Amino acid sequence: MLSYRHGFHAGNFADVLKHLLLVQVIDYLKTKPAPIRYIDTHSGAGLYELRNRMSQQTEEYRLGVGAIELSALPQSARAWGALIGSYLAENRYPGSPLIAADLLRPQDELRLFEMHPAEYEQLATLFKRDRRVRVFHSDGYAAVKSQLPVQNARALVLIDPSYELDADYYRVAEAVKEGLRRMPNAVFAVWYPVVAPKLLQPMLRKLEKLGGKRGLKIELHLENEEVLKGMRATGMLVINGPWTLADTMSDSLRVIAEQMSGKFTVASA
């Protein structure tokens, strides 16, 4: 069984990049009334306590959300800051499904996939009263087949594996390929850690080829020596994202990366 628990890492600098981007993409999609289907292939538990054993053991959030002065954010990051800030005030941190659920409208729907039994239980409990949400205790990569295409709606697919298995790198690229075949205008947002270059680079090359002119790659590099033994950089590759995304992410990251003592890059994929 897989052992990864996101509670050890919630709110770290990778979550900052990923969730900032998620908020900006959803806010853009919401400028049109047509419904959105949000698919989270690797959902995690949905909500994390920052004062529990897992979080306190690593304290990764201190170099992530903990390093950011939310009141000093530029306009492009304020929606993200306000949402995250409301949870931080209670020493909690929201995962991607909860961020999406908070932002999405009554006409939108969420399809959440999670394999770990304990994470799945928490996720299912969190959303049991939300009629827009369906939670699946099954393989998220298969979601591109079961959930796409969507008729009369847009689709946003977040693919955020833990990369515990080498096969994840291959499966991510295959899932995006299959998803684009089924729904060429769906938005795909893939998170990746900048480690294991022999596995990562072939995956990125495949995704960049699939994205063509519709692809955008954004990376955040931490220069803080303090923690992060394995991962010093993280990225998001987006296909079919908003045309404004490069500008809004650059604007936000100029401030956020500086506050975290990091650097960022934004490039066509």
Ligand SMILES: C[S@@+](CC[C@H](N)C(=O)[O-])C[C@H]1O[C@@H](n2cnc3c(N)ncnc32)[C@H](O)[C@@H]1O
């Ligand atoms: C990085 S965490 C997800 C974090 C979440 N997306 C967020 O941003 O808050 C990855 C999750 O994927 C789950 N997982 C691993 N393999 C999976 C698979 N094939 N299908 C669905 N979930 C999987 C793990 O149990 C873990 O909870």
